[in-house]
Amino acid sequence: MRKLFFIFTFLFFGLAVQAQNYQLHSVYIYSFIRxxxxxxxxTSSDFIIGVLGDSPLIPYLQKMAEVKKAGNRxxxxxxxxxxxxxxxxxIIFMSKESGNQLEGLLSRLNGKNTMIITEKEGMGKEGSNINFVIRNGKLAFELNRAAMxxxxxxxxxxxxRLAIII
Structure with a gap:
């Protein structure tokens, strides 16, 4: 019984940390906009953030979009x-599960002024503009200057100054 308690506690803690991480992702993404x-x-059209694939980030982005603007957009x-x-x-945010589609997305967006944000190790070097990573147990981001x-x-x-430059 005690072992079961620890397993559930660990799973609950892991899900809570993941939820906090995605809330922090949305804060970072709003900072990127700024x-x-x-x-x-x-400045006359809407500022579109697309999410490719299923991601727990979507509700956090939606909450952010309800109260924030990109300038006056x-x-x-x-x-x-x-x-x-x-x-x-x-902006296009690629979920971890859709990370294998980066090459196709880069091809589709060739010549467009779209920032591609990923969250899978190695994606920054493969061509995304910004890639979320965990460093020393904390959320950080890589910035690919060539992609920018x-x-x-x-x-x-x-x-x-805040980024890991690649």
Whole structure:
């Protein structure tokens, strides 16, 4: 019985930590919006954050979008089940499960000013703009300067100082 209690406690703690992590992901993503400059300066349309695949991040992004704006733009969250469904977005977040579709997404978004955010080890080096990683037990992010340049996104020095540059 005691062993069962410890197993359930461990599982509950693990799920609580994961939920906190995804809440922190949404805070980071909002910071990225504030500290990255997209070309063109179109302030009349909505700011679209797409999520490729199923992710526990979606409800946190939706809560954030209800109360925050990207400058004066309304933030809209869209879910895409496959790369072929992806439409124009300022940000695409790829869930861990969809990480194997990065190459296809990069091809589909070639020449677009879209920031691709991933959460799987190695994805930053494979071409995502930002990749969430765990370092020393804490959430951190890698920033791929070449990918940012390719998407013509300007990163503030404040954000660069917080990132693991690759």
């Amino acid at each position: 500290y990255v400059q997209w070309p063109g300066g179109d 309304t933030i809209i969250i869209k879910k895409f089940d496959s790369v072929s469904e992806v439409t124009d977005s300022e 340049d390719r998407a013509d996104l300007k990163v503030s020095t404040e954000l660069s």
